[in-house]
Amino acid sequence: MSVAENQAAAGRGSARAVAILSSLGRFLVIAVTTYLGLLAVTFFIGRVIPIDPVLAVLGDRAPTAVVERTRREMGLDLPWIEQFYIYVKNAIHGDFGTSVLTTNPVMTDIRRAFPATIELATLGTLIGAVIGVPLGVLAAVRRGSLIDQIVRIIGLIGYSVPIFWLGLLGLVLFYAKLQWVAFPARLDVVYEYTFTPITGFYLLDAAMQGQWDVFYDAYRHIILPASLLGYFSLAYISRMTRSFMLNEMAQEYIVAARAKGLSEALIIWGHALRNAAVPMVTVIALSYASLLEGSVLTETVFSWPGIGLYITNSLQNADMNAVLGGTIVIGSVFIGINLLSDLLYRLLDPRTKVG
């Protein structure tokens, strides 16, 4: 290799490094400002909207001395920028204050409720992806056929139906009438006290301990809410898959593959779907994030003891620390998944590489 070529290669290398660093820097700026934005909004909701946060905590009958002391303890006599600094520092350490309802630190409650939400949303996304992707592919391949129409209708209803209402109807049909599933809870009362969870994901815990009766019971409880969330995820995933596949099937490499004489199945599943895989990862990640959010209503309907139910229970008792703590946690995970899927998209798709 000549000196000139070497230099050119080094130049390309360093340009590439600069490009990667600058896109990493951009990513960090976006991540930090988005999280600060989330905290700023919850700070605003908790401290600015209530006319007097002290009264919101103590009630209006507290003596003046107590009010003054609490004001100082809450740091409300400080300038608001300093208050926000303390707020951010506490939030980063996972300190969201104490729940009035349970008298625990909010973070303790959330840590207990979090696995339930994750278990539900994960199973929901799995159902949605496993059924939604093939449906979307079929709809794109047989465009205008019966299956395309069905996918379209599934999508339209999924975008239009109130999730909590569908959940209630599901309970009437599958629990009360057909008795295919168990009542709204995570486990039967019998197992509630004898079963010791390890990770908090009951299906996994039961399988790890070989307690198959518990596993079956947990399955009977989770399957209806998970299928419900799965339906919403399916509606979104199948529609997006269809659109990505239509896009890929119109490309020239498909014509080339046909000209080579590849089988239609190999063209669809081996070539087109593989090229659509990168945006699909993003779509599935986004759908997972939206299921975390959708869990608020679903968990309320199915008495599922996750973060969603925790937030709604706290709402009913005006327990603002708990509400805002739950909001920050769900918001953080939501934002995190959004950012990660964006990053993943850049890493996986060679076309989006800079330079």
Add this chain to the structure above:
Amino acid sequence: MSAEVVQSRREWLLSERPASRMQARLGRAYVAWRRFSANRLAFIGLLIILALVVVAAFAGVLAPYSPTVGDLKNARLLAPGAAHWFGTDDLGRDIYSRIVYGSRWTLYVVILVAVIAAPIGLLVGTVAGYAGGWTDAILMRITDIFLAFPKLVLALAFVAALGPGIENAVLAIAITSWPPYARIARAETLTVRNSDYIKAVQLMGASPFRIVLRHIMPLCISSLIIRVTLDMAGIILTAAGLGFLGLGAQPPLPEWGAMIASGRRFILDQWWVAAAPGAAILIVSLGFNLLGDGLRDALDPRSGDQ
């Protein structure tokens, strides 16, 4: 009307050389309408929305009973029948009448959210797009931050702080739904900001304020309307969700989400109390989705087959 008259009118509308601005405008509207009404599903959507408006306007005539006062003594939790089409609820109120009156609250929420959120988005987007530079960077960063938030959870937290009530629910939904409008308005602004007619207005000495307000905003309206229509279903569902959690409309308002919440207690025995209002929500949001899809296809032929 004879066939020839129809034919000549058609030709006038579709003329390649319109003689007046009016003719050009009518011609464009005609083409859009033809494309829209050829889409049967979109037409059904339009009919559903029109029906919603009619029902809301004539609720007093269409509802046989009072929406708030029931017959506690004789008509508690009756099954659907001839006297009460959709049955009665736990306070002996006719569910059909409550759904008819509830259409007013649905329209109220949808219109108010659109009226609050769309102008905010329009303003932020056009100012960011026209000003460029730091203004653009900061405004769009704020927009993206709001775009990254989970909408329902944030709306929940807002209503929790503001206190339950339908006005606060509207405010919370509006606060969380303006960012997509800002993005659209900015994109539209970027496509026109360097065009000749904007340069011409600038040369004539128009202030940036006037340019944005009179010459850029009107061009963003049509794509904004499509997006708002597509969002209507989501707004209705969020409002119903807030109502269901007891944070939206308060009793005895006949809001559909709150009606499902009150029917939840009897869901296993008297399922119709919750079933009917949910079906109403489903139909109306389906209508908005169909209409929005159709409008998008009619006004934006590029996305026609996706």
